[in-house]
Amino acid sequence: MQNPFFKQIESKTGxxxxxxxxxxxxxxxADFTNEKQVxxxxxxxxxxxxxxxxxxxxxxxxxxxxxxxQSLDLGKIQKMLG
Known part of the structure; x- marks a missing residue:
């Protein structure tokens, strides 16, 4: 990824x-009813x-x-990982 904006994000977040x-x-x-995919x-x-x-x-x-x-709530996953 050569975009300077993305390079900046990469350097800040790793x-x-x-x-x-x-x-x-x-x-x-993804099929969120498929356990393997989830x-x-x-x-x-x-x-x-x-x-x-x-x-x-x-x-x-x-x-x-x-x-x-049918959906993935990344906020919920983030809280669980928190």
Whole structure:
């Protein structure tokens, strides 16, 4: 990513913008009723945010998302990781 704006974000956050775009794309097309897809996204968010998630917390987040079924509330995930 050569855009200076994105380079500035990368330097401040330490997060590669390509990873952010890949995550956004995965979220946009994910089936939030599919447990495997939801688990993959939760793990990716955890890795990008540099917030380790225990198996129990992962299960809690995944079950919460599966119950809602059609959308992903990143705010909720952020609070759970918090």
């Amino acid at each position: 997060v590669d913008m390509e990873e952010i775009f890949a995550l956004a794309n995965a979220i946009q097309y 688990r993959k996204i939760v793990k990716k968010v955890s890795r990008i945010a540099n917030k380790p998630v225990t198996k129990e917390l992962e299960d809690q987040i995944v079950n919460s998302i599966l119950q809602e079924g």
